[in-house]
Amino acid sequence: MYDFDSWFGKNDIEINAAGNRGRMSNFEKLNSENVREEAGQGILVLPVGSVEQHGPHLPLTVDIEIPVRIATMVVQKIRGFVAPAICYGARSLPQSGGSPDIPGTIRIRGSVLTEYLKDVITGYVSMGFRFILILNGHYENESFLFEALELCRQEGRLEGARIVALSWWSLVPQALLDKLFGDRFTGWHAEHASACETSLMLYLRKDLVGGARVDNPTPPRAGIYTFPIEAAKISNRGVLGSTSFSSAEMGEALFEEICAQLVAVIHEQMGPESGGKSKP
Numbered sequence: 695m696y697d698f699d700s701w702f703g704k705n706d707i708e709i710n711a712a713g714n715r716g717r718m719s720n721f722e723k724l725n726s727e728n729v730r731e732e733a734g735q736g737i738l739v740l741p742v743g744s745v746e747q748h749g750p751h752l753p754l755t756v757d758i759e760i761p762v763r764i765a766t767m768v769v770q771k772i773r774g775f776v777a778p779a780i781c782y783g784a785r786s787l788p789q790s791g792g793s794p795d796i797p798g799t800i801r802i803r804g805s806v807l808t809e810y811l812k813d814v815i816t817g818y819v820s821m822g823f824r825f826i827l828i829l830n831g832h833y834e835n836e837s838f839l840f841e842a843l844e845l846c847r848q849e850g851r852l853e854g855a856r857i858v859a860l861s862w863w864s865l866v867p868q869a870l871l872d873k874l875f876g877d878r879f880t881g882w883h884a885e886h887a888s889a890c891e892t893s894l895m896l897y898l899r900k901d902l903v904g905g906a907r908v909d910n911p912t913p914p915r916a917g918i919y920t921f922p923i924e925a926a927k928i929s930n931r932g933v934l935g936s937t938s939f940s941s942a943e944m945g946e947a948l949f950e951e952i953c954a955q956l957v958a959v960i961h962e963q964m965g966p967e968s969g970g971k972s973k974p
Contacts, residue, residue, distance in 0.1 A: 721775045733822035736773035737960065739765040740818070742811075742839060744783025744832035746791060747798035749887035749932040751904040754798045756891055757783065761831035763898050764862055767953045772960060774827075780814065783807065784834040789914040790883045791834065792932040793925030804838050811842035816851045825964050828859035829956075833886065836861050858963045863890070865955035866948060874944050880935050884913035888935030890948060897945030909936040 724732055743758035753759070758781050765776045785801040788794060794801075802810075818826055828843075830836055839859055846852050863882050871879050875889060885891065888910075895903050910930040928934070 730822040738823040741779040757832040783832040792929040830861040892940035893945035896942040908933040
């Protein structure tokens, strides 16, 4: 059985206080005789992440923890279900995930991931879910996720469904980044294990964040792949940007904005008939 409780620790701040555990268990209440009826009653939120190194201070599960917790908060505001997360993702690239020599990363080939995602998405549509939100937390997943959806569309696998797929960082306004980080934000490609992820984890799972604060004075430029790979020029101990100014307060501001923006996207793209109407 998928253990939802494994994603929750002692430092659950307002999330557990708001009753997330009961909400997440709704998916576990589905069975072969009620799933079709229940699937038509709300939105399925599918977190997608990866097991990947995130420097000396963050756990390997960062790319899973963050989207699962965003999804958990959002389904409190809408009628929905949080599906078991897809925990293994696309190959981590040196310029956006650090050196391949750093231990801790599981690398899935893009072709394999694309076919796997197609089957998972098709399975949920066939199960009766008409409204599906796919929430990505791993940078390299995005293009393969979109490719899988395009192939499903071309093959007629999505008939009758409405699907939205996005990465959580797409919901962060530039104005908030400017307010929180100023010119210290060097781009999402170089955010790996850096200020945003560290701040979010300090807010969501402080118990999993180590004391090291690593800064990389030369973050990689976006969209440039080089071989041979010179690890020392790409990251500092697996960190691509800076972490020294991270804080739980920044994480809270990011988390609240992401959740609010995600609810707005659901309302805009799926409409009230999806069950996405905010709860009173």
